[in-house]
Amino acid sequence: xxxxxxxxxxxxxxxxxxxxxxxxxxxxxxxxxxxxxxxxxxxxxxxxxxxxxxxxxxxxxxxxxxxxxxxxxxxxxxxxxxxxxxxxxxxxxxxxxxxxxxxxxxxxxxxxxxxxxxxxxxxxxxxxxxxxxxxxxxxxxxxxxxxxxxxxx
Amino acid sequence: xxxxxxxxxxxxxxxxxxxxxxxxxxxxxxxxxxxxxxxxxxxxxxxxxxxxxxxxxxxxxxxxxxxxxxxxxxxxxxxxxxxxxxxxxxxxxxxxxxxxxxxxxxxxxxxxxxxxxxxxxxxxxxxxxxxxxxxxxxxxxxxxxxxxxxxxxxxxxxxxxxxxxxxxxxxxxxxxxxxxxxxxxxxxxxxxxxxxxxxxxxxxxxxxxxxxxxxxxxxxxxxxxxxxxxxxxxxxxxxxxxxxxxxxxxx
Numbered sequence: 131x132x133x134x135x136x137x138x139x140x141x142x143x144x145x146x147x148x149x150x151x152x153x154x155x156x157x158x159x160x161x162x163x164x165x166x167x168x169x170x171x172x173x174x175x176x177x178x179x180x181x182x183x184x185x186x187x188x189x190x191x192x193x194x195x196x197x198x199x200x201x202x203x204x205x206x207x208x209x210x211x212x213x214x215x216x217x218x219x220x221x222x223x224x225x226x227x228x229x230x231x232x233x234x235x236x237x238x239x240x241x242x243x244x245x246x247x248x249x250x251x252x253x254x255x256x257x258x259x260x261x262x263x264x265x266x267x268x269x270x271x272x273x274x275x276x277x278x279x280x281x282x283x
Numbered sequence: 284x285x286x287x288x289x290x291x292x293x294x295x296x297x298x299x300x301x302x303x304x305x306x307x308x309x310x311x312x313x314x315x316x317x318x319x320x321x322x323x324x325x326x327x328x329x330x331x332x333x334x335x336x337x338x339x340x341x342x343x344x345x346x347x348x349x350x351x352x353x354x355x356x357x358x359x360x361x362x363x364x365x366x367x368x369x370x371x372x373x374x375x376x377x378x379x380x381x382x383x384x385x386x387x388x389x390x391x392x393x394x395x396x397x398x399x400x401x402x403x404x405x406x407x408x409x410x411x412x413x414x415x416x417x418x419x420x421x422x423x424x425x426x427x428x429x430x431x432x433x434x435x436x437x438x439x440x441x442x443x444x445x446x447x448x449x450x451x452x453x454x455x456x457x458x459x460x461x462x463x464x465x466x467x468x469x470x471x472x473x474x475x476x477x478x479x480x481x482x483x484x485x486x487x488x489x490x491x492x493x494x495x496x497x498x499x500x501x502x503x504x505x506x507x508x509x510x511x512x513x514x515x516x517x518x519x520x521x522x523x524x525x526x527x528x529x530x531x532x533x534x
Contacts, residue, residue, distance in 0.1 A: 141388075146310040149386035157390045191302035192310065192385045194394025194423060194431035241391070263389070 145192045156263035163271035171282035175212040206240030207233040230271040234264040311384035377531035383524045393437035400428045410529045418493040443486035449473035463514040
């Protein structure tokens with residue numbers, strides 16, 4: 131229940147507050163960071179698949195972008211993260227940071243792939259913007275890491 | 284994954300509508316709260332610039348006093364010419380105020396969600412402005428109580444524009460970063476850095492003379508008959524929470 135509540139707060143922050151603090155035209159993806167943290171702490175994503183879908187759907191509804199873009203991005207990123215968790219020890223901030231960085235990159239690949247093959251996107255994010263986003267997400271996720279016990283309890 | 288593709292193919296309007304009905308009051312309240320905080324901290328941090336700004340404003344005031352006399356003459360002359368030519372002002376625009384309730388979550392797509400929809404007379408394609416006659420974009424989708432607005436910085440949103448000084452026409456759309464790209468500008472047409480860019484009204488979507496931004500850089504290549512220009516919008520992204528939908532211009 132607490133996890134769902136925190137995720138709801140993260141989605142609201144994502145849509146209402148974080149776009150104010152963009153860097154190179156991208157915002158910190160706190161939803162992605164939180165979901166990766168949940169799976170990383172738990173060691174499995176099965177329990178969070180519903181959370182991922184709900185968060186993706188809400189972000190899609192709020193964004194105005196073609197429907198399904200954020201859901202596709204989150205599913206791809208969390209899928210990658212789930213695979214990574216199988217091989218990485220869970221009590222290590224460096225591994226967590228690496229997982230977030232690669233998941234963020236995977237998120238972008240999925241969004242642009244979806245835009246290329248399913249719908250036409252008008253996204254204005256460049257390669258530099260995507261890199262900035264990966265760095266931004268990693269730094270933000272590391273800031274969350276010290277609070278992981280409280281967040282995931 | 285099936286859900287995504289069915290949404291893309293069949294249209295996800297009912298699902299989106301339900302989600303918006305639940306979530307947008309929360310995000311709307313957060314946007315309002317954030318706007319207040321941003322204004323407070325913005326005012327606090329700008330105090331240090333007040334002195335230099337004051338000096339600059341004093342200088343500007345002197346220049347403006349000189350210009351005022353000339354302006355009054357031109358105003359009288361303009362009114363006289365209008366009477367002679369029987370040309371009226373641009374037709375009155377009917378505005379519907381709206382509040383932004385959410386931004387694009389990752390700033391990847393140039394959309395905002397406003398709290399006015401079809402029930403308020405808002406329809407797809409209606410232009411949206413913010414105070415100061417500044418063009419924001421157009422309604423891309425109208426739900427009963429909410430609407431998505433595609434900002435002018437969206438790459439798929441094309442706007443017919445002209446330079447306010449030289450009447451040089453072009454077509455504007457989003458570019459990378461925080462700039463806009465003005466294309467299809469005649470190579471020999473006058474256009475320079477610093478020129479004000481406004482809507483031309485030629486596309487029939489946006490009323491003319493809405494402010495868009497300033498020319499930042501003109502790019503002209505040897506080949507081709509057109510040149511292009513990068514335009515800095517009046518405001519990068521969309522940081523305001525107040526907007527107006529022009530409800531009587533849609534053709």
